[in-house]
Amino acid sequence: MSAAAPVTGPAALPSRAQARWIGFRTIVMREFGRILRIWGQTIVPSAVTAALYFVIFGSLIGRRVGAMDGIDYMQYIAPGLIMMSVITNAYANVSSSFFGAKFQRYLEEVMVSPQPDWIIVAGYVGGGVLRGLLVGGAVTVVALFFTHLPVHHLGAIVAAVLLTAVIFSLAGFINGVFARNFDQVNWIPTFILTPLTYFGGVFYSINLLPEWARTLSFANPVLHMVNAFRYGFLDRSDVAVGWAFGIMALAAVVLFAVALWLMRRGTGLRD
Amino acid sequence: MHALSIQGLVKRYRNGVEALKGIDLEVAQGDFFALLGPNGAGKSTLIGICTSLVTKTAGRIRVFGHDMDTDLEAAKACIGVVPQEFNLNMFETPETIVVNQAGFYGIPRSVARERAEKYLKQLSLWDKRDKMSRTLSGGMKRRLMIARALVHEPKLLILDEPTAGVDIEIRRSMWDFLRELNAQGTTIILTTHYLEEAESLCRNIAIIDGGRIAESDRMDRLLRRLHVESFVLSLRAPLAAAPRVMGYDIALVDPQTLEVEVSKERDLNELFAHLSADGVQVVSMRNKVNRLEEIFMRLVDRSGAAP
Numbered sequence: 001m002s003a004a005a006p007v008t009g010p011a012a013l014p015s016r017a018q019a020r021w022i023g024f025r026t027i028v029m030r031e032f033g034r035i036l037r038i039w040g041q042t043i044v045p046s047a048v049t050a051a052l053y054f055v056i057f058g059s060l061i062g063r064r065v066g067a068m069d070g071i072d073y074m075q076y077i078a079p080g081l082i083m084m085s086v087i088t089n090a091y092a093n094v095s096s097s098f099f100g101a102k103f104q105r106y107l108e109e110v111m112v113s114p115q116p117d118w119i120i121v122a123g124y125v126g127g128g129v130l131r132g133l134l135v136g137g138a139v140t141v142v143a144l145f146f147t148h149l150p151v152h153h154l155g156a157i158v159a160a161v162l163l164t165a166v167i168f169s170l171a172g173f174i175n176g177v178f179a180r181n182f183d184q185v186n187w188i189p190t191f192i193l194t195p196l197t198y199f200g201g202v203f204y205s206i207n208l209l210p211e212w213a214r215t216l217s218f219a220n221p222v223l224h225m226v227n228a229f230r231y232g233f234l235d236r237s238d239v240a241v242g243w244a245f246g247i248m249a250l251a252a253v254v255l256f257a258v259a260l261w262l263m264r265r266g267t268g269l270r271d
Numbered sequence: 272m273h274a275l276s277i278q279g280l281v282k283r284y285r286n287g288v289e290a291l292k293g294i295d296l297e298v299a300q301g302d303f304f305a306l307l308g309p310n311g312a313g314k315s316t317l318i319g320i321c322t323s324l325v326t327k328t329a330g331r332i333r334v335f336g337h338d339m340d341t342d343l344e345a346a347k348a349c350i351g352v353v354p355q356e357f358n359l360n361m362f363e364t365p366e367t368i369v370v371n372q373a374g375f376y377g378i379p380r381s382v383a384r385e386r387a388e389k390y391l392k393q394l395s396l397w398d399k400r401d402k403m404s405r406t407l408s409g410g411m412k413r414r415l416m417i418a419r420a421l422v423h424e425p426k427l428l429i430l431d432e433p434t435a436g437v438d439i440e441i442r443r444s445m446w447d448f449l450r451e452l453n454a455q456g457t458t459i460i461l462t463t464h465y466l467e468e469a470e471s472l473c474r475n476i477a478i479i480d481g482g483r484i485a486e487s488d489r490m491d492r493l494l495r496r497l498h499v500e501s502f503v504l505s506l507r508a509p510l511a512a513a514p515r516v517m518g519y520d521i522a523l524v525d526p527q528t529l530e531v532e533v534s535k536e537r538d539l540n541e542l543f544a545h546l547s548a549d550g551v552q553v554v555s556m557r558n559k560v561n562r563l564e565e566i567f568m569r570l571v572d573r574s575g576a577a578p
Contacts, residue, residue, distance in 0.1 A: 016344075019377020026374025037362065105358035109368075109419070112322045112352050113375035114344040266326045271285065 023115040024123050031097060031127025035134065042093065043135055046085040050139040053081055054146040057203065069205045069236050078143040079230040080202030083164060085139040087197060087222065090132035090165040091172040091189060094124050098176030099185050102269065111270075117263035121173060121256065128169025129162065136161060149233050156241065157232030163248040164225040168193075170255035177262045177269065196222045206238045221251060272336045274300045274427050274458035275321065280330030282316050282482075290316040292482040294330070298460060298475070300426075303453045305473035305490070306462045307567060313482045314462045315355060318431050322352045335426055348376065351425030353416045355432045355462075361405035365396050365415050368404060369422050376423035383422065390418040393448065410437040414445070427458045434468060446472060466563040470494070476563075478570050485570045493566055501559035502539075504529040507552040516545040530559060 014022070035042045054074065062073035069076065101107035110120055143149060151157065171188075179185045200222030206214045217223050224244035231237040237244070263269070280294040290313045298304045308314045319325030321332060323343065332339040337346035359368060366387055373383030391397045394414040399407060404415065413433060420428060430449075434442040442465075449472060453459050463469050469476065470490065477487040486493065509526030519542055520532040531542065546553060 014377060014379065016377075018379075022377045022379060023375050026371050029374075030371055033367075034362075101360070104361060105354075105356065106360040108324055108354065108358045109360075109372055110375050111324055112347065112350070113372075114347040114377070115375055116344065270324060270326045 020115065020119050023110075023113065024119050024126065027110065027120065027123025028126035028130065031093065031124065032130055034097060035093065035127070035131050042089070042131055043138055046089055046135045047138040047142050050081050050085060050142045051145075053077070054143065058146055069207065069238075071234055071236060072147065074147040075149070075234065076205075076230075076236075077203055078147050078149055079233045080200075080226045082136050082139045082143060083161070083222075083226050083229045084197050084202050086132040086136040086161055086165050087168045087193065087225070088189065089135040090128040091168040091175075091193060093131040094128040094169045094172030095175040095179070095185050095188070096172075097127060098124055098173055099179045099182070102176065102179075103182075107269070117260055121170075121259045121263060124173055124176075125166060125169040128172055129165040132165035132169070133161065136165075151233060152235040153232045155232075156228060156245075159245060160225060160228040160232060160248070163245070163252055164229070167221075167225075167248060167251050167255060170252065170259055173259050174255065174262065177259070177267055180268070196220055199223075201226045201238055221247060224248065272300065273297045273333070274302065274335060275460065276331075276333040277317075277321075278331045280317070280320065280332065281328045282313075282320060282325065283328045290482055291320075291327075291330075294479070294482075294484055296477055296484060296487065298427075298458060300335075300458055301453070301456060302458055302475055303449075303473045304458070304460045305469035305476040306460055306479060307466070307469060307476060308462075308479035308485075312479045314479055315431060317479065318352070318354075318429055318460075318462065321429065322350060323347060348423070349426045351420035351423065351428045353413075353420045353428070353430040353433050355435065357412050357416070359404045359412060359415065359419075361403065363404055364401050365391055365404060365407070365418070366400040368415065369419050372419045373422045378423060386422050386424070387418070390421050391415075394418045395444075410441045413437055414441075417445070417448075421452075425457070427460070428452065429460045431462050432464065433461065434463065434465060442468070466567055470563040478567060480570070490563075494563065499532050499534050500565070502531045502533060503557050503559050504531060504553045505555045507554050510551065514546060514549050514551055516542060519545075 054077075057077060058074035062077070065073045067073065067076075098107070110123075140149070175185060175188050199217065200220050201217070206217045206223065209217065218239065224239050224247050227237040227239045228241055228244040228248070231241050275296070275298040277294055277296040280291050280296075281289070282291040283289045294313075294317060306314055306317070316325055320327045321334070321339075323339065332346075334346040334349045337349065339346045363371070369387040369391060370380065370383045373386060374380065378386070387400075388397065391400055394417055396411060396414055396418060399411060404412065407415065413436075417430070417433065420430075433449075434445055437445070446468070449459060449461075461469065461473060473490055475488070476490050476493055478485045503524075506527045506529065510523060510529075511526075513521045513523040513529060515521070518534070518537050522530045524530050533539065533542065543553065
C-alpha cells in the first residue's frame with residue numbers, strides 16, 4: 001500500500017507528539033497569517049494610539065506632571081503603554097479569531113481533527129501571544145522615539161510580557177467560546193478590560209491614591225502586570241514583584257483550566 | 272471489525288428535544304452506505320456525534336474498533352467529514368485550507384503540499400488554488416470540502432448532502448469520484464435528499480425517522496420489497512377514456528398520458544400486449560417516482576403514523 005493510497009490515514013501519521021506539534025504550529029501559523037493579512041486592523045492601530053498617548057500625555061501634559069515616582073513621566077508611562085497594547089491585542093486576537101471561526105463554522109476543521117482540546121487552546125493562545133508581542137514590539141519602537149528605556153531586569157520583562165499575553169489570550173478564548181454574536185466579543189474589552197487597564201497604574205503610581213483606592217487597586221490584576229513589567233525596565237514597582245508574578249502564574253493556570261473545561265464540556269461549541 | 276458501530280445512541284438537547292432515541296447501526300468496512308431520512312429526522316445530529324461536533328447523551332460509538340469515549344484521537348484520525356453547510360474560511364485559498372487541514376491531522380507540511388496538489392487536481396480545483404474560497408462557486412466549494420476531508424486519507428468518509436445545489440454534470444462526476452474512492456477501499460457513508468443518488472451509489476441503507484432507525488437493509492433487498500410500481504406512459508394519440516386491462520390499475524392523467532400501477536406479480540409485456548390490441552401506441556415510459564423514493568415515503572409515513 002503506497003503512502004498516498006486513500007486507506008493509509010492514521011498509519012501515515014508521525015508520532016503522537018510530532019502530530020501534536022504540527023497541529024499546534026498549524027493553528028499558530030494560521031493565526032500569524034491572519035494577523036499579517038489584516039495588519040491594518042491588527043498591528044497599526046495600537047502603534048498609532050501609543051504615538052498619540054506619548055504626544056498628548058507624555059509631551060504635552062507630561063511636562064506639567066513632571067516626575068512620577070522619581071522618574072520622568074514619559075519614561076514612566078512607556079512600559080504601561082506597551083503592556084496596555086499587549087493586553088488589548090492578545091485578548092482581541094483570540095476572542096475575534098476564535099469567534100470568527102465559530103461563526104463561519106471553520107472551527108469545525110480543527111474540532112473534527114484528532115488534536116486534543118489543550119492543543120487547540122494552546123494554538124489559539126499562541127496566536128494571541130504572537131500578536132501581543134508583535135504589537136508590543138511596535139509600540140516599544142514608537143516609545144523609543146519619545147524616551148529612553150533602560151533595561152534593569154530582562155528576565156522580569158520577558159516573564160511579565162509573556163505571562164500577560166498568555167493570560168489575556170486565555171481570557172479572549174473564553175470570551176470567544178461564550179460569545180454568540182460580535183457584540184458579545186466587544187463587551188468585555190469595552191466594559192471590563194479598558195477600565196481595568198486605565199485603573200491599572202499605566203498612567204500613575206497608586207501611591208498618589210487615597211488609602212481605600214490604593215487597597216482596591218491591588219485587586220486589579222492589570223496593576224500587578226504593569227508594575228512587574230515596569231520593574232523590569234525602571235526598577236520601580238508599586239507592588240511586590242514576587243507576588244505579582246505569583247498572581248500572574250496562578251491566573252494563567254486557572255484560566256487555562258477553565259478554557260479546557262469549556263472545550264471538554266462543549267459549551268457554545270458542541271451543543 | 273466494523274468501520275462504524277453505534278449502540279444505543281441517544282441525544283437529548285437542553286431544550287428537551289430528543290433528536291436521537293436509541294440508534295443502533297453498523298457499517299461494514301468498505302461499504303458504501305446511505306443514511307436517509309426526512310428533514311429533522313436526526314441524520315445531521317448522528318453525523319455530528321460521530322465526528323465529535325455534537326456531544327451525545329448516551330450510547331457507544333466505535334470507529335474501526337476505536338471507542339470514541341476511550342480512544343477518541345485514534346477514532347477521529349480514521350474519519351473524514353464533508354458537512355452539509357459550507358464551513359470554509361472565506362479569506363483562505365483552497366490550497367491553504369487543504370494544507371492546514373492536513374496540519375491539524377499532524378501531517379508534515381511537505382507531505383501536506385503533495386496531497387493538497389493531488390486532491391485539488393483530482394477534484395478539478397488546482398487552477399483555483401490561489402483564489403479566495405469565498406470567490407468559488409457552490410459546486411467548487413463542495414468539491415473543496417471533499418478535498419479537505421480526504422487530505423489525511425481517512426478510512427471512513429462521511430458526506431452529509433455532498434451534491435446539494437450542484438449541477439447534474441458535476442454531480443455525476445462526483446459520483447464517479449466517490450465510486451472510485453470506495454473501490455480503492457474507503458468506506459463511505461452518505462446522506463442525501465437525492466434518492467436516485469443513494470440508489471445509484473450505495474449498497475446498504477438505513478432510513479432514520481423521528482430519531483430512530485426505521486429500516487436498515489441491503490439496497491437490493493429493500494428495493495425488492497416494493498410490491499407495486501407506478502409508470503407514466505406517453506401516448507401517440509389522445510384517448511377519451513383510460514383503457515381497461517384486468518390486473519392493472521390505469522388512470523388517464525390527460526388525453527395523452529396514462530398512469531399505470533403494476534404489481535410485483537404482473538409483468539409489463541402483458542400490459543403492452545393489451546394496449547397494442549386496443550390500438551394504443553406508447554411512445555415513452557418512465558417510473559412515476561424513483562423506486563427508493565417510493566419505499567422511503569412508505570417507511571417514513573409508516574413510522575410517522577406509529578405511536
